[in-house]
Amino acid sequence: MSQQNILEVRGLKKYFEAGRPRLFSRSTRRVHAVDGVSLDLRKSEVIALVGESGCGKSTLSLLLMGLEDPTEGRIIFEGRDITHLNDAQRKGLRRKIQMVFQDPYESLNPTQTIEEIVAEPLQVHGLATSRQVTDEKVKKAMEDAGLKPAEVYLKRHPHELSGGQRQRVVIAAALVLEPEILLADEPVSMLDVSIRAEIINLLAELRITRKIAVIFITHDLGSVGFFADRVAVMYLGRIVEIGTMLDVLERPQHPYTKALISVIPVPNPRLRHERTILQGETPNPIDLPTGCRFHPRCPVAIAICKASDPSFVTLSKTHQAACLLLVK
C-alpha cells in the first residue's frame, strides 16, 4: 500500500435485509445501502463525500466507524485490516477515528455538563489518569474547538448553549482523544447559514494545526468549496465521480455532479442561472435500475445507459467519473 494513505477502503458493501416480498417467498429483498465503494484517505487530507439522502453516505460513515459490519470489502487503517474486529480490539482504534454528528441538539446527553461530556472519552479509554491531566486535556480540546475560555462552559448543560456552541462541544469531545481521522456527518446542515461558516472554518483549522484527516459528509456541494482537497460524489451506494475540489466543482464530468452543482443557490440575483433540476428522488435501493443506476433521472441518458453499467473512466491523474458518455 501507499505509505501516505492513512485509510484505504476497498470494494466496501453493506446490504440490509428488507423482509420478504410475499409470505413464504424464499428470496429476501435487500437494500443495497453501500454497494462497492473504494476510497483512499491521506494523512491530514480533507475529503468531501457528497450525495442526496439515500445515497448511502451515512451507512458508509457507520461502516468506517465500525458501528455497522460490512457485508463485503475491506477497510485498512494504517496498513492494518480493521474490517472485522471485536469490541476489545476496536476500542484502541476508536481513539484514532472519531465522529462528529449531524444534529448537535440530539447528540449531547442533556443531563451531563459540558465538562463531563468532553472528559467522558478520556474515562472510557482509561486516560483520565489524574484530575490534573484530565482537566488540562479537556481545557485544551475545548479551546481548540473554539470554546474560549473553557471555564465559562465547563459547568453548563447543553440546553444552555446555542447550536453552534453545541457542535463545538461535540468536536471538543472528539478532539480530546487526539484522533487522526475525523468523520463529520453533515455537521452543519442543522445550523444556521451564519454559523455554518465558523464550524467549517474550525474543521479547516484543525486539519492544519492538528494534522487531522477529515471525511466531510454532506448533501450540499456548495459548503465543501474552499476546504476540501478532494470531492467524491455518491449516488445509490456508489461513488460516481471523484477528483480534486477544482476537478469536481469547475470541470464536473458526470451528469449527476453537473446537476448537483447547478442547483446550489447563488447568493446573487444578477447571477440567476439555468438550473438542471432532476425530477423525482433517489430511487429505492431495493430495486435498483438496470444498467447505469442514474439513467432514469439522467437528463442526457442514451439507449445504452439502460443496458450497461459504467465503470470508472480516468480523466486525469486525479479525476475519475463513471459515465458511459465519457467512454469514447
Added chain:
Amino acid sequence: MSIQTVEIKPIIPSASKNFWQTYRQSRLGIAGLILLLAILLTAIFAPLLAPYDPKSSEGVGAGQVYNAPSAAHWFGTDDAGRDVFSNFIYGARVSLIVGFFASFISVFIGGTIGIVAGYYGGRTENILMRFTDTMLVIPDLPLIVVIVALTRPSLLNIIFVIGIFGWTTTARMVRSQTLAVKSRKFVLRARAIGAGRAHIIRHHILPLVMPILVVQAVLVVSVAVLNESTLSFLGLGDPTALSWGQMLNYAFARGAMSTGAWWALVAPGIGIIWVVLGLILVGQGLEQVLNPRLNTHHLMPSRPTIKSEAAARSGEQVLLEVRNLSINYINEGQAPACAVEDVSFTLKEGELIGLVGESGCGKTTLMLGLLKLLPNAGQIVNGQVYFKNKEITTLSDDEVNKVRWRGISIVFQGAMNALNPVRTVGDQIAETIIKHLPDFDSAKIPARVTELLDLVGIAAEHKEQYPHQYSGGMRQRAMIAMALACNPEVVIADEPTTALDVMIQAQILELLDQLRKKLGLAIIFVTHDLGVVAEMCDRVLVMYGGVTAEYAAVDTIYNTPLHPYTQELLKAFPDLTKPKKKLSSIPGYPPRLDDLPAGCRFAPRCPAVFDRCRTEQPALHELAGELHVVSCHLVEAIK
C-alpha cells in the same frame, strides 16, 4: 428548529430550583406533600407524640374495653383497653416501613429488568418481557396471600414478598423509556467514542430513566401499603408489629362491629387513606414537573391585542400591509421578551418577499402574529396588519378564522410532524376543505383533492397513501397542496426547504415559483438561507434580534447592502464562483430576546461598531429613491 423527542424531561442538577418552582404550581402536588410529610413526621417522632405506650393498657381501668373517644383517649380504646390514638401513631411506622422498603425492592427489580430488556434487545428482551407479561396476568394479591401464609409471617418476609410482586408496571415503563433513549444520537455518539454497555447504561440511560423510577417509586409505595394492610387484615401480618392493617384485623375479629366501637375501625382506615392519597397526589405533582407537556395550554385563547393608533397609510393598493408590528412574550413575574419590534412591510399580488434571519430572530413569531396564531404567552403590543384593507389584529377569533387559510395560509416547516400519520394524505386535504369552506359541495371534494395534488406535482394514485409512504419532498408538496386548498391569496412558507436535500429544495422552490405565476399567489418565504432567497424573491426583509435590519429590493440587498449584518451574512455564504475563498463567519451569537443589548441589537457582533451603537438603538432610516430601509447609525451620514 430542533424537534424534541424525549417523553420525559431529565432531571438536570442545575435546574433544581426550577424543579421546585414547577412543582409548586401543582396544588394537588403540594397538598399531597403536606399529607405525606405530616404522616412521615408522625411516624418518626412516634415516641414523643403518642400519649401512651402502644402495648400497655396503662391508664385504663381493667375491663374498660372499647371506650368511646374522650379527652383522655382521642380515638377511644380498643378491645384490650389500649389507646387507639397511640396505636395509630405507632402503626404508621410499620405501614410506612413496609411501604417504602417493598417499593424500593419493586423499583429496583423493575428498573433493572426494564433497562436490561430495553438496552440489550433481541432474545434477552423477549425472555424478560414475556416473563413480565406472565407476572402481570397472575393476580398478585392471592399469590402474595398464599406465599405469606406458607412462610413465617415476619415483617421482613412481608416486605420481601410484596416487593417481588410489584415490579411489572415499572419494568414495562422503564423498558419503553430505555428504548426511546437508546435510539437517541448521543448514545450512538457514546458508542463511537468507544464506551461499553455498562458505561452507556450508567451514564446515558440511567439519568434519563431516573424520572420514571422516581414517580414509580412513589406510586408503588401506596400499592405496598395497601397490600400490607390487606395481608394484616386477613390475619397474615406480623403479630409483633402493629400496623394499621393489624389494627383493623384485631378490631374486626374481636367484636368492634357488634359493640358499635366504630372508632377502632375508622382510625386505621383514615391512616391508610391518608397515606395512599398523599402518595398519589405527590406522584401527580412529580409527573407535572418531569413531563412538562402536561401543562402546556395550546388551546387557551391568546392574549388580546393592545390597540394602538394607526399611522397614516400609504395610499398604494396592496394585498397585505404590516405596520409597526410589535409582539412580546409575557412570562409571569419576568420582564416581557420583545420577540418582534416595529416591523413593517407590504406585499402586492403575485409578489414574493423573503424574510431572512437566524434562528430566534423573531421571524416565525412575526408570521404567527399575522394570523393571530401566537402561543398563549405571545401578545401583539403595537401595530396593525391590513389584509385587503381590513385591520385583522383587533378582529375576534371567529372573524380572523375567515381570513386564516381562505385569505392567508401557512406551509409549516417539518412536514412529517405537521401531517397526521394515521390518515391518508387525500383525506387530510379533504378535511382542510371541509373545515374552512363548509359550503363547498361535498360531491366535488374528491375531484378538488386530485386537482390540488396535481397542482403540486403529485400523481392521483398517491392520494390514498399515508404520509410515511411519501418521501420528504412529496410530504412538503402535500403540505403546499393543503395550504392551497381554499384558494388563498397569500401563502406563508415557513422554512419549507430546511432539512431537505439541495435537489429536493430546488424542486420545491421551482414549484412555489410556478404556483406564484400560475395562481397569482403572493408568497412570504421565511428562511435563514440568503442563497435560497436570491433565486426568486422580489424583495427581502432581513431581521435581527426581533427588529428590521434592512428591507429592500433583492438586487439592493445582494449588491449594495448597507447594514453590516446583511454584509456579514453575505460573506458567510459559500460562493461557488470563488471556491477557494475562505468563508468569513460572524463572531458571537444572536441576542436572547429576554436579554437584549441596550443599544443596537447587533452591536456586540458588529465589525463597524462605535460608541453610540452601544447606548442608542438606531431608528429605521428610509433612504431616498427606491425602497430601502436600514436600521443603522452609519446610514445617517449617507442620507
